[in-house]
Amino acid sequence: GQQLNQSPQSMFIQEGEDVSMNCTSSSIFNTWLWYKQDPGEGPVLLIALYKAGELTSNGRLTAQFGITRKDSFLNISASIPSDVGIYFCAGHTQGGSEKLVFGKGTKLTVNP
Amino acid sequence: GAVVSQHPSRVICKSGTSVKIECRSLDFQATTMFWYRQFPKQSLMLMATSNEGSKATYEQGVEKDKFLINHASLTLSTLTVTSAHPEDSSFYICSARDVQGYGDTQYFGPGTRLTVL
Numbered sequence: 001g002q003q004l005n006q007s008p009q010s011m012f013i014q015e016g017e018d019v020s021m022n023c024t025s026s027s028i029f030n031t032w033l034w035y036k037q038d039p040g041e042g043p044v045l046l047i048a049l050y051k052a053g054e055l056t057s058n059g060r061l062t063a064q065f066g067i068t069r070k071d072s073f074l075n076i077s078a079s080i081p082s083d084v085g086i087y088f089c090a091g092h093t094q095g096g097s098e099k100l101v102f103g104k105g106t107k108l109t110v111n112p
Numbered sequence: 113g114a115v116v117s118q119h120p121s122r123v124i125c126k127s128g129t130s131v132k133i134e135c136r137s138l139d140f141q142a143t144t145m146f147w148y149r150q151f152p153k154q155s156l157m158l159m160a161t162s163n164e165g166s167k168a169t170y171e172q173g174v175e176k177d178k179f180l181i182n183h184a185s186l187t188l189s190t191l192t193v194t195s196a197h198p199e200d201s202s203f204y205i206c207s208a209r210d211v212q213g214y215g216d217t218q219y220f221g222p223g224t225r226l227t228v229l
Contacts, residue, residue, distance in 0.1 A: 043156070
């Protein structure tokens with residue numbers, strides 16, 4: 001099946017630091033979605049990207065839809081303890097179905 | 113963003129019983145909903161796609177007679193785990209597809225923790 005390579009798998013940072021994570025694929029994507037999941041909860045949509053090159057911000061979060069349509073990154077600036085969680089990238093492949101393809105997640109730990 | 117609710121949030125049942133989980137889109141209509149299962153420390157695994165007014169489409173390896181899905185309205189899909197066994201214990205999450213906005217997006221429910229004794 002389709003694969004999304006998400007990295008890093010985990011990150012340990014100090015409060016106040018900036019964070020960057022990314023997803024890549026060998027397939028072309030029409031949509032990139034970034035979600036955050038807290039323990040015992042469902043994923044919450046952070047940012048949705050629909051056009052190649054699109055750069056979108058949501059507060060301290062910024063995400064971009066890669067120009068090749070095969071990658072996307074998510075940046076978090078000035079991290080705070082509540083940023084702790086697992087971040088997933090997901091997307092719809094070109095010519096694919098309505099089903100989402102998911103990355104394996106990036107577990108973020110923020111030390112106060 | 114759009115809101116999706118799930119009920120119950122957690123359920124404990126005896127082996128052999130059936131459990132029904134509801135998924136509702138609260139502020140938008142969803143012709144398509146999805147049911148996922150998530151194991152600890154893993155990503156979401158799609159179980160089935162639920163389409164309003166038609167039969168669900170199950171992923172390979174998912175027993176349709178075990179996991180009954182009904183999508184009777186544009187805002188409600190239900191997953192029934194029939195004759196549950198301990199190996200069915202898991203975190204079940206639904207999502208609803210929203211294509212009314214700028215693009216194709218899925219919004220997730222808060223999940224249901226199922227424990228089968």
